[in-house]
Amino acid sequence: MSQIPVFLWLILLPLLASPVIYLLGRLFRKPGLARLPYLAAVLVLAISLVPFVLAARALGAGETLHYELGSISLHMDGLGLLLAAVALGLGGLVALYSGPYLSKEDGQEKFYAMLVLMVSMIVGLGCATDLFNLWIWFEAMAVTSYLLVAFYRTQAASLEAGFKYLVQSAAGSVLVVVGIAIIFGATGTLDLAGIRAAAPAPILIAAGALFVVGFGVKSALVPMHTWLPDAHSQAPSGISAMLSGVVIEAGLVALLRSLGALFAVSASWPALLIGFGALNMLLGNLMALQQKQVKRLLAFSSVAHMGYMLLGLGIAFYSGQIAGAQGSMFHLFNHGLMKGLAFLSAGTLLYTLYIARSHHGPLMIDDLAGAATRYPLAALTFSMAVLALGGLPPLAGFMSKWQIFVAGFQTHNIWLETMVIFGALNSVLSLVYYAPLVNAMYRLEPSARVREGGRAPWVMSIPLVILGLAIVVLGVWPSLMNWLTEPAARSLLAVLAGQ
Amino acid sequence: MTLSPLLIIMIGVIGLLGAGFYGLLVSRNLIKIVVALQVLVKAALVGLIAAGNYNGQINLAQSLALTVIIADTIVAVMGIALGVQIRRHMGTLDVRELSKLKG
Known part of the structure; x- marks a missing residue:
């Protein structure tokens, strides 16, 4: 215990702060102190950036970030760092945003x-080195997200969504445990590297299938x-932004880690990933249209975007080239930014038009009419976010999709090229509902609801501006993120090459 | 073909999984759905213990199973807590009554 490596603070700091924040809120109930938990949460997530920067530097300098406590070991590699970056960055902005919102x-x-x-659990999930440990972080993350989804506990719709989420997610995680039991029985180890080294047995395919279904529930693979x-x-x-920008990606990372360990067992994993990718793209876009x-x-657009990431990962798994994986990792990061911005901007409009007047109605597309006249910033950032999601240059979403599609063509495989064209067509289709x-917002006359809407609190604008700038900057200089995406792609492919 | 103990346990695990999923699909009561989830988890627990027994690491398997029980209890508590809130605000535990979200 004498030496706690710096990356561990990324997990420990939010983990230890969480009960303190709760107690602060419970103990100091005077009106003047009501904002204490909010300020503490923003502060903790801001301070966590220090160990993040130190860990990123250490990783960039080629050090291995490893920690062992008894038989439990944590190891931060490029993929873990990427997940930590998205979780911490978006988490901090969401905390800042939620103050006025809630x-x-x-x-x-x-x-x-x-x-x-x-946030702490997601960072931990990225660092897990053994299968059971991975499941624990995954389950803990799921438990925190159940509570957050059902936060409006007097709203029937919110309770229904929370219960549905809980049942599906819990059933999925049971299947993961069954998969773990199969692997444990067949190989006698739960260490990811150990499983990789063990002799491939046909029964491990069943375990892989259970992982696809179990983790697939969380990462929204299409029938689940x-x-x-x-x-x-x-x-x-704010939680919609976290769920869409980080939690489903964390499910994807868990899936990749577990499938990476089983990579040698079957040659069909790339086809499976690409198949799910195609389903996700098609169904996500078609449902979003309605x-x-x-x-x-x-939300349906998130389903579609998960499809693009799966396509890139499938290409990388198939060809072993780094380009597809890097494109996917870049898209994962960008999706966090874009979908985060889209949900937060939409949330600003929802707040001013509904929640500020103590009304919990859904924000309809018709309500957006003429929003740009009264809410120029939120309308601008929302437009940027959806256009980036649709893949218009020069915004970030274009760059990462482009990387994935180029990687697909580099494989010179007719099936993969067909899938890439399918993905590109889907991307165009998605503009039909984004446009x-x-x-x-810009062309229609303001609706009555928009004309009566209150002012948006200025604190809510800060995350919008930061995310909006990030989307434009990454769209123009996509190489800015190479320090993060390349190690992530390498650590993903190192798993495959290590078989 | 003789039935080895492992095979019997595996059939049991699959049977429990089947019963759990059947319960999830047909139950209309929120509490029964949580119970069905519990049945599913029991299948996974039996599987873990059987796996540990099979490869001679029963101690490790038992500690894993205990951890799963803890995690699963938290989930069950939260499911029932949500059920309580639903009963309080909507006056029913029937899932057919709460299907506002579609499409």
């Missing part, structure tokens, strides 16, 4: 305690995605 709600201290805890639109649309907007609620539309949002 100012009228009860039980805020629970919200901040859980949010900070969730049905919780996602409900949970994303009913959660507080939506009338803004947050539900964005009307922009059109409604």
